[in-house]
Amino acid sequence: MTVDRDQVLRTAAALLTRKATATMDEVARAAGIGRATLHRHFAGREALVRALEELGIRELEAALDTARLDEDGAPDALRRLVTEVEPVAGLLAFLVTENQLFETEQMNEGWARIDARVSALFRRGQEQGEFRIDLTPAWLTEALYGLIGSGAWAVQDGRVAAKDFQYMIVELLLGGARRSVEK
Amino acid sequence: MTVDRDQVLRTAAALLTRKATATMDEVARAAGIGRATLHRHFAGREALVRALEELGIRELEAALDTARLDEDGAPDALRRLVTEVEPVAGLLAFLVTENQLFETEQMNEGWARIDARVSALFRRGQEQGEFRIDLTPAWLTEALYGLIGSGAWAVQDGRVAAKDFQYMIVELLLGGARRSVEK
DNA sequence: CCCTGATGAGACGTTCGTGTCTCATCAGGG
DNA sequence: CCCTGATGAGACACGAACGTCTCATCAGGG
Numbered sequence: 053m054t055v056d057r058d059q060v061l062r063t064a065a066a067l068l069t070r071k072a073t074a075t076m077d078e079v080a081r082a083a084g085i086g087r088a089t090l091h092r093h094f095a096g097r098e099a100l101v102r103a104l105e106e107l108g109i110r111e112l113e114a115a116l117d118t119a120r121l122d123e124d125g126a127p128d129a130l131r132r133l134v135t136e137v138e139p140v141a142g143l144l145a146f147l148v149t150e151n152q153l154f155e156t157e158q159m160n161e162g163w164a165r166i167d168a169r170v171s172a173l174f175r176r177g178q179e180q181g182e183f184r185i186d187l188t189p190a191w192l193t194e195a196l197y198g199l200i201g202s203g204a205w206a207v208q209d210g211r212v213a214a215k216d217f218q219y220m221i222v223e224l225l226l227g228g229a230r231r232s233v234e235k
Numbered sequence: 236m237t238v239d240r241d242q243v244l245r246t247a248a249a250l251l252t253r254k255a256t257a258t259m260d261e262v263a264r265a266a267g268i269g270r271a272t273l274h275r276h277f278a279g280r281e282a283l284v285r286a287l288e289e290l291g292i293r294e295l296e297a298a299l300d301t302a303r304l305d306e307d308g309a310p311d312a313l314r315r316l317v318t319e320v321e322p323v324a325g326l327l328a329f330l331v332t333e334n335q336l337f338e339t340e341q342m343n344e345g346w347a348r349i350d351a352r353v354s355a356l357f358r359r360g361q362e363q364g365e366f367r368i369d370l371t372p373a374w375l376t377e378a379l380y381g382l383i384g385s386g387a388w389a390v391q392d393g394r395v396a397a398k399d400f401q402y403m404i405v406e407l408l409l410g411g412a413r414r415s416v417e418k
Numbered sequence: 419c420c421c422t423g424a425t426g427a428g429a430c431g432t433t434c435g436t437g438t439c440t441c442a443t444c445a446g447g448g
Numbered sequence: 449c450c451c452t453g454a455t456g457a458g459a460c461a462c463g464a465a466c467g468t469c470t471c472a473t474c475a476g477g478g
Contacts, residue, residue: 076435087456089456097435183412184410192412224375224411226413229357229367230410260466270426
């Protein structure tokens, strides 16, 4: 009988990923509960988004853990990362949009932690001579987010197949579009 | 005395790029006109966004023209394209967000025209052996938009310098992050 | 110099989403 | 089997933003 808070969150994430402006009422109906109950668990829309942010950060950090970014070569670690991130890509895209859409009162420190870990991966790749050094880790991180977002939207709209998600992103990010002999 | 419609549009674009949820009143004040006057020129918020969409498409197509995508090698054409697009990047990012945010009743055909031209560039590059063929032109196009958006936001937030915009995007898109001997 | 037309400021009614509250219902534990 | 606590449905008031309208003002052309 009691509502499964986490289940509601995941349903909300799925809906808001598709329609970022969904009403509290729509979120409630999507989760199969009443609007009043939704408010009982999340004080308001902002609280809901905050909870989603927490969820996204939690899952993203779990993905970072599973990907073992500091093992093997940086390129392989990056491959693992994108693979692990794929299920969270939609939620991630929503949260990023949400952040840059509304004035970011104060950013959750979780994002800084995540940024640091991803940047560190790129920096490691540079130090080990696997990545070029004329593109900053900050930009590579930013670009990775952008590509993940683009990939998520493209998959959602059916423009590309979900199974190609990891390949497309990693291949482009690592090798670029240019055809090279040594490939 | 008469309001310069195009000037209002550009001011609105600049504001909405920074704050996508800006009020009609805020848009009016930013343009230095009264809210009533704003309504006299644009029937409502939707009409304003539509007008911005027209503006963005117009400027983007102008950029495509100037870039002469069918001349020289595809990589060089791409460089020119990104250079020309830079001033419109912010508006473009706003419009893309706006489109995926709200249910796309019906997409302006201008986007299809632009997509076709950009895709054609990538396809040409593939046919001439300059671009790899395992990444579809559709995905490369999508990725280009994503990187432009990321670049625009990164510049806006001061995370990267505007002067690096073109270099970062083109270098990543063309060559990728991996360090290669032949570069 | 007057007259026309556009503008700015503000009032007003409407819509939409939110947040709160009440009340009847229902499930599950004791 | 009863009682407690959570839930769903709906009513309600509030606030934000929108779109419309009025009216005084002002610039510029005739």
